[in-house]
Amino acid sequence: MKTNRRDLLKAAAAAGALGAVWPLVGDLSPAQAVEAAGLLGAEYDPAPFTLGVASGDPTPTGFVLWTRLAPEPLAAEQALPEVVEVKWVVAEDRDLRRVVARGTAPASATLGHSVHVSVDGLRDGRQYWYAFSALGRRSRLGRTRTAPAGPVSRVRFASANCQAFHGGYYAAHRGIAREDIDFVVHLGDYIYEGGPVSGPRGNGTAVDFTLGDYRRRHALYKGDRSLREAHAAHPWFLTWDDHEVVDNYSGTGGGAPFMQRRAAAYQAWYENMPHRDDSETALPDPEIHRVRRWGDLLELTVLDLRSYRSAQNLPDGTILGARQKDWLKRGVDRAPDSWHCWVNSIMLNQLRGRPGGDFMFTDQWDGFLAEREEVLTHVHRSGLEDLVVITGDWHSAFVGDVRTDFDEPSSPVVGTEFTAHSISSNAYSPAWNAANGPRMGAANPHLQYFEGNRYGYDLYEVTPERWTTSMRVVQDLQDPVSPVTTLTAFHVDRGKAGAYEDPATKNSPAQYRRG
Template sequence: MTLNRRDLLKAAGAAGALGAVWPLTAGLSPAQAREAAQAIGAEYDTAPFTLGVASGDPQATGVLLWTRLAPEPFAEQQNLPEIVEVEWVVAEDSALSRVVARGVFPASATLGHSVHVPVGGLAPGRHYWYAFKALGVTSRIGRTKTAPVGPVAAVRFASANCQHFPSGYYAAHRGIAREDLDFVVHLGDYIYEGGATTGHDREHTAPDPLTVGDYRRRHALYKGDVSLREAHAAHPWFLTWDDHEVVNDYSGTGGGAPFLKRRAAAYQAWYEHMPHRDGLAGDASLPDPVIHRRRNWGDLLELTVLDLRSHRSAQNLAGGTILGADQKGWLKQGVGQAPDAWHVWANSIMLSQLRGRPGGSYMFTDQWDGFLAERKEVLGHVHSTGMEDLVVITGDWHSAFVDDIRPDFDDTSSPVIGTEFTAHSVSSSAYSADWNATNGPLMGAANPHLKYFEGNRYGYDVYEVTPQRFTTHMRVIADRRDPLSPVTTLTSFHVDRGVAGSYEDPGTKGSPAQWRRDR
């Protein structure tokens, strides 16, 4: 087993020596930071492609290819020319012999020498392989896939969320890299702005990132997990974000000038490190990347990616918004024009109501519970338009939940109009086993729509979708301290086409959980 970074950092913190081992400690040179990162298990690809390769936002005739030139991953600015020409190639085979597209991209210091190549002219519904070349070096080879058109018999995809680097290795991403998938959806908290301690990820051993250079170094540390780079190279990704990409529990429309400057820095660094197609029509829109989008996987699945940070107001306001006026109008328009397909919303924070105990208040108003009127408006619109087959996939909670979605969660006679699956985290610490055992039944009693809760494990979800059924497999790792931890299926839930609500697979219903509603 590779050195266990989680316990090493905890021990260093207890000894008062955390600054000596944490790669982002202030004052370290890029070489010293890299040495510290490698001492706690980080590895990097061959320079200048140290951070790997990735693809994203697959469509029927194209995909977005990504890499970033970072010979010194922890340098705020790379010692490179202002412009470096990066060759790229796409082929029909892993040997890159049957080339279908190639070109040159000017990687600029302005965007950290990142590369975002929108490749078009590809065939629908097939795999392609790609690579980059710069400064005499060829990158690793990545694999991607375009979206199909027309009738589709099945789609298989995964979601991941919440990957606090100090809390454990990304064995979940190792599992994702080895899955047979069409694509991956990342639901947010790709990085954390806080320090090196484990637990609930909010203690600090160095100043929080404030500048583009600070956030670049943070992303470089997280990309040092080899399993994350493998998962990026194996499949195309769709992406949204939550709060820790900037700062905990932030509102994108609040704060003064210092915060807005920090947010812009975080957004730029995020864009520099992600296979993200910016703008809904391919036009660049920095410093405010356009996250929300709607994509089809043939006639089988309509994926709606939501941005629940950039446009939100403060919580608990009478006229508060989590979507913003424009995104809400766009979402409602899509609901009104929904095709006959499975409708999957990629949602970074819990949509379903969650009271902590019977008769108690909401637990976290940072999620949709802090925007009650807008939630009721949106879900009421889903119900009134008659849209069926809604499945919401969610991250953030570091625990697994399965909920029935109702237009009015306080009214048990309100009809079920969909299902929400909230997935375990990749590595970010959940509540303790004692907390989960005590509060699982309390949450179950307080929320009649809550069907399942399990908070003691880490992993990712895999979704198998056919015209008849949507199945969620909860994949869990054995130990986040082990980068090679085996992956197993904890349980599976099904949703039948045209029937609102989920049910647990009889073959896995005996698996451990802190709450399970039997009926």
């Protein structure tokens, strides 16, 4: 087994030698930084495609293909020509013989020598393979698919969130890469802007401001082989949370230095993600919120809960922003007869800290009470059924009823929220979870389940009759090839709001279960 990443960093910090082992600290050259990253288990694909390949945002006729040329992955800028022509190919077979599309795209220094190819004109519901070539080299092979159109009998997908590199290995992404699924949804905190010594909520010590800083951090994270494997295996839908920029930020607050930092962070995110931007220009503000459909079975609504929010705890505060809120409500009004999944980076459900207490984590929707009530009341009045919300951020697993009024236990249940374990970001301690799980359950009657001692991802299987969420957890966060098992599973029946635990797994460990 490789070096224990988290313990090595803690020991180095305690000895005052963090600069010798943390690749993003100190005055290390790009080669020295790669060597330091190697001590933490990082390794890269052959140059210039060191960061791998990826696909995203599948539609019935196509998808986006991504790669980034980075011969020196941990350099802020690459020693490459201003523009490099990159060839790409899409085929119906893994040997790339039955070619259905090919072309050439420019990789410019302006966008970190990244490539975003929007492929269109393909057949719906089909699997494809793809690869890039440039500078006399070919990338690894990627696999992707188009979304289906028309009747669909099943969709399987996974969600991931909160993957602090310093927290441990990405065995969960290794599991995702090997799952038989149609796509992956990333719920945010793909990177952490802080340093390697972090508290339970992921607050770091280092400060990054420049585009180069964020580029290097994205490249460090993609040094984990399992993350590159998960990208190459499936198409991804993406949203973001706060740590892609800075902890607990509001996208509309702050002066010029913060706005410059946000622009740098957003650009680096775009440069390193298989994201299709529907606006006229992806920068300086990539457009994240979108609706995508998987045939007639699933409507996926991706939310951006950072870019347009106001400060917290204001009577007229907004987490969505006026335009996104109107867009969401219009979508509810004209939603098709299908399952509806909101991709939500921070908890929608109310979460009081103790019975009768006023304390709530107001960086979540709890900091925007009036808008939450407005949106959920609109869902109820519209008659929308079969709403499931999938959420990250908390580094723990929750299952809860979504109600129009969380302080009124008799208010209508309009959906279910599944909050997933983190990939690797530090959770609260087992002692904290044991003490506070029952307190949160008593203080929040809509809460069904809480488990905070594990790491992993959620796997969803959706049919016309039932939604199933399986909590997939790794055995050992410090083992890069740790086995993955199912901790428990919950079901939601079509036409009936509210989830119930699978009888076969309801005796699994948890710090709280309702009833």
